[in-house]
Amino acid sequence: MNNPFFSKRQSVHAKNGVVATSEGLAAQAGMEILKQGGNAIDAAIATAAALTVVEPCSNGIGSDNFALVYFKDKLYGMNSSGWSSQNISIDAVKARGYDEMPAQGVIPITVPGTPKGWANLIDKFGNLSLYDCLKPAIRYAREGFAISETVGFYFEHAIKRYRDRNKTDEYKHFFDVFTKNGQLYKAGDIFQSNDLADTLEEIGKTNADSFYTGDLSKKIVSFMKQYNGFIDADDLAEFDSEFVDPIHVHYKGYDVCEIPPNGQGITALMALNILKDETLQYGDIITYHKQIEAIKIAFSDTLQYVTDPQFMKMNPEFLLSDDYVAWRKKDITDKALLHQPIDYASSGTVYLATADNEGNMVSFIQSNYMGFGSGIVIDGTGISMQNRGHTFKLDESHHNKLEPRKRTYHTIIPGFLMKDGKGVGPFGVMGGFMQPQGHLQVVMNLIDFNMNPQAALDAPRFRWDKGLEVALENSFEAYVAQKLQLKGHQIKLDVRSSGFGRGQIILKHGNHYLAGTETRCDGYIAYY
Numbered sequence: 053m054n055n056p057f058f059s060k061r062q063s064v065h066a067k068n069g070v071v072a073t074s075e076g077l078a079a080q081a082g083m084e085i086l087k088q089g090g091n092a093i094d095a096a097i098a099t100a101a102a103l104t105v106v107e108p109c110s111n112g113i114g115s116d117n118f119a120l121v122y123f124k125d126k127l128y129g130m131n132s133s134g135w136s137s138q139n140i141s142i143d144a145v146k147a148r149g150y151d152e153m154p155a156q157g158v159i160p161i162t163v164p165g166t167p168k169g170w171a172n173l174i175d176k177f178g179n180l181s182l183y184d185c186l187k188p189a190i191r192y193a194r195e196g197f198a199i200s201e202t203v204g205f206y207f208e209h210a211i212k213r214y215r216d217r218n219k220t221d222e223y224k225h226f227f228d229v230f231t232k233n234g235q236l237y238k239a240g241d242i243f244q245s246n247d248l249a250d251t252l253e254e255i256g257k258t259n260a261d262s263f264y265t266g267d268l269s270k271k272i273v274s275f276m277k278q279y280n281g282f283i284d285a286d287d288l289a290e291f292d293s294e295f296v297d298p299i300h301v302h303y304k305g306y307d308v309c310e311i312p313p314n315g316q317g318i319t320a321l322m323a324l325n326i327l328k329d330e331t332l333q334y335g336d337i338i339t340y341h342k343q344i345e346a347i348k349i350a351f352s353d354t355l356q357y358v359t360d361p362q363f364m365k366m367n368p369e370f371l372l373s374d375d376y377v378a379w380r381k382k383d384i385t386d387k388a389l390l391h392q393p394i395d396y397a398s399s400g401t402v403y404l405a406t407a408d409n410e411g412n413m414v415s416f417i418q419s420n421y422m423g424f425g426s427g428i429v430i431d432g433t434g435i436s437m438q439n440r441g442h443t444f445k446l447d448e449s450h451h452n453k454l455e456p457r458k459r460t461y462h463t464i465i466p467g468f469l470m471k472d473g474k475g476v477g478p479f480g481v482m483g484g485f486m487q488p489q490g491h492l493q494v495v496m497n498l499i500d501f502n503m504n505p506q507a508a509l510d511a512p513r514f515r516w517d518k519g520l521e522v523a524l525e526n527s528f529e530a531y532v533a534q535k536l537q538l539k540g541h542q543i544k545l546d547v548r549s550s551g552f553g554r555g556q557i558i559l560k561h562g563n564h565y566l567a568g569t570e571t572r573c574d575g576y577i578a579y580y
Contacts, residue, residue: 416478
């Protein structure tokens with residue numbers, strides 16, 4: 053059954069609390085926790101945990117997460133991205149016959165930060181226990197649920213990528229959990245996993261300690277030893293997430309906030325900073341041209357310099373300075389210019405936003421990186437391990453080169469808007485290297501073009517891929533492509549809605565909240 057018609061949504065008004073994310077059951081999990089006395093942070097963790105069950109093709113227990121938390125009138129940042137093993141090195145990977153980091157298998161696995169991030173956020177801000185917050189996710193996994201349309205599409209698509217590995221023992225457990233005896237799951241099928249339920253229960257009851265120092269960690273280490281992986285017991289036991297000060301730029305009366313490196317949120321801020329003095333009109337070719345050029349300039353530097361902050365040689369403050377803007381703004385001319393290219397890859401990520409009746413708000417993002425990640429599932433646990441280490445470089449001269457105990461350049465970024473020192477609300481657009489581009493476009497839709505949250509998300513998006521190549525959603529008017537081509541951009545129309553990210557927005561609006569969700573997927577808003 054299909055729907056050939058475009059369905060228009062309106063922004064949602066919520067008096068007490070709201071949860072917005074890419075899947076309905078996950079949003080309902082967060083709302084369930086709000087109604088049980090949890091706050092926005094508890095609801096965010098409940099939603100995030102549920103997403104590991106109901107949208108496993110995008111995130112999992114073995115993934116990373118980041119958060120911006122507005123709690124009692126102050127904005128906090130959390131980086132829970134895991135580091136590489138103390139045992140890995142460029143030489144060790146090259147000795148296995150690789151000239152670049154592989155995308156699958158045990159080599160690109162970094163320490164998962166997700167369970168630790170959940171526990172630390174609950175410990176610092178939550179009203180309820182971690183176990184209480186994981187109960188809806190445990191129930192979904194134990195009792196089963198019907199796979200939604202968009203999740204079903206990516207579930208099926210992702211499994212096909214791993215199919216040729218079905219006969220390899222290393223990947224056996226992946227197929228045990230995420231296929232029906234080798235048959236693909238599709239939209240409408242019932243997915244159920246006692247392994248996932250048991251693991252989430254163990255994480256909840258031990259406040260995530262089991263994952264890093266207990267029974268679950270022993271299973272992870274045993275698997276790594278069996279299949280010649282690098283992660284060991286000390287890598288897990290010594291890891292912790294960090295609370296960090298958000299970075300921001302002042303943009304036309306608002307402070308746009310992001311997590312500092314190793315995340316790529318700084319890319320969005322740099323591009324906005326370059327455009328902060330421009331008067332731009334929505335739908336104007338000059339506007340699209342300058343947005344594209346600004347994001348290209350920002351990427352040309354962040355892809356070179358951004359890595360684990362303990363290893364960075366470029367000061368992030370300079371990249372956000374007026375001196376940088378003055379130096380780089382002259383690179384925007386009336387023609388498209390070449391900058392350092394990136395290879396666009398569609399990536400698996402989930403984003404969610406929550407708000408409660410006390411004014412607390414959360415911008416939260418969680419990701420395996422590529423679909424199901426490494427394709428590795430730890431036997432008997434249902435834990436799919438991320439492949440975040442794939443973004444490391446095996447070039448000794450590169451700033452983001454592979455090194456032991458290092459966090460790599462990270463694509464996932466939560467965003468948050470402030471005005472006059474007060475929280476306006478969380479926003480985010482997930483999807484690999486599309487994310488800062490989505491942040492740029494959504495923020496400008498809200499601030500420059502005065503769109504409501506739903507309109508800001510629904511507006512057609514562009515995506516710079518590499519060199520002069522720019523993809524446009526097919527909902528753009530034809531003249532946009534034609535006129536951008538005259539400016540030297542190499543335009544392609546991309547019919548894949550997935551290639552342009554999926555976002556959520558919640559804004560404080562007087563005495564209530566105004567929220568929008570993504571129409572490019574099964575976006576859902578639960579509110580009361």
